[in-house]
Amino acid sequence: MKLPLKKTKPKTTLPARITNDTVAEHREQILSGARRFKYPMQYARKKLVRNAIIIGSLVVLLMGGLLYANLYIWRASDDFIYRLTRVLPVPVAKADGETVRYSDYLLLYRSSISNLKAKYSKTTDAEGIKNMEDLQRRKNLRLMVEQAYASKIAREKNIVITDNQVQEFITQQRGSLSELDHYRAARKNFGWSPDEYRHITKMALLKQDVAFALDSEAQQTKHKVEEGIKAGKSLQSIASELGSAVEYGDRGFVDRNNQDGGLAKAALALEKGKTSKEVRTLTGDGYYFVTNQDSTENRVHYDYIKIPLKQFQSDVNKLYDEHKVEYYIDDVNKKEVEQ
CATH class of the missing domain: 1.10.287 (Helix Hairpins)
Known part of the structure; x- marks a missing residue:
């Protein structure tokens, strides 16, 4: 027989005693x-x-x-990502402690790859297009590493490119074209707005000035060429004396607007048989001297000496050798990337 369960009341916790100390x-x-x-x-x-x-x-x-x-990871380069990187200063690489901006890299990469796709998309398969994209990615990364290093050296040497210098260069380049038509051509060929075109031009001019400032060996060779010219020697004989330190060439007759960085115009401004002072072409790849061998009103036959700039590229290669270049988007062998 089961005993009835006793009902138990829940125990209530009595409040703590209130005292003067706890009130x-x-x-x-x-x-x-x-x-x-x-x-x-x-x-x-x-x-x-x-x-x-x-x-x-x-x-x-x-x-x-x-x-x-x-x-x-996905290495996107569409319009949205490009605009975003222009607002956010995210890096794509680092060169000798100097940050390479993603937006600057995309500005070059997008223009180069769009031209290639337009040219080869109908004749090249997907794998070929991908290989071209990879190649352009590496080339443009290399170019932006050079630009970042140039910016660092420019700060150290107080080298500055002004807006007036940029405008003067653009005016030289466009020649007889109006400014509006020139910018239209830049947008059609490269996809750049006027501001982007000026930005690219300013970076290129800065790198050129740095390359000239760094190359003391080229400056010494330039002085030797100038001494030879003062002594009445021809450019060909000077080139024979200096050997591999210079490059010699004879253009024959070309139009005054020949695409040679302005050498034809410089030669046409000379009297027959006269040699110019140093000429820095629009490409900015070295010192040039030209001699007017013969000319008509709009055509000129000239020969030239070029003193190439080597120190800047040598310094950049050294950065790669010493592992002072870091890419954030591409796991590639950086030594394969040529200038």
């Missing part, structure tokens, strides 16, 4: 409980703020992860 503590406990009923939104707001911070942090992490994947 303030008990008062605060009572008031704190009352506040929850009097100001319920205050506590709900705190939860909302906390939840908003958590959600916001997760969104930022997610967006950051997607951006990282697009830039450094």
Whole structure:
């Protein structure tokens, strides 16, 4: 026979004894409980703020992860990514401690790859297009590494390119074209806006000035050529004396607007048999001297000596040899990337 269960009352916890020492503590406990009923939104707001911070942090992490994947894993180069990198100064590489901006790299890469696709897309398969993209990626990374290194040297040597210098160069390049037509051609051929075209031009001029400033050996060779000219020697005989330090060539007759960086115009400005002072062409790859062998009103026969600039490229190659160049998007053998 089962005995009936006894009903037990739940034990209640007796409040602690209130004394003069604990009265303030008990008062605060009572008031704190009352506040929850009097100001319920205050506590709900705190939860909302906390939840908003958590959600916001997760969104930022997610967006950051997607951006990282697009830039450094998938290597996206579409319009949205390009515009984003112009706003956010994210790096694509580092050269001797100098950051290479992703936006500058994309500015070159997008123009080069769009031209190649337009030219070869109908005759090249997908694998061939991919190989071309990889090659252009490496070439443009190399160019931007050179640009970053040039920027570092320019700061050290106080070399600055002004907006006036940029405009003068553009005016020289466009020749008889109007400024508007020149910018239209830049957009058609490279996809660059006027601001982007000026930015590219400014970077190129800065790198040229740095290359000239660094190459003391080329400067010494230039002085030797100038001494030979003063002595009445021909460029051909001077080139024979200096050997591999210079390059000699004879153009024959060419138009004054020949695509030679301005050498034809410089020669046409001379009297027959006269030799110019040093000429820096639009390509900025060395010192030139030209002699007007013969000319008509719009055509000129000239020969020339070129003193190539070598020090800058040698210094950049040394950065690669000493592992001072780091790419963030491409796991490639950097020594394969030629200038």
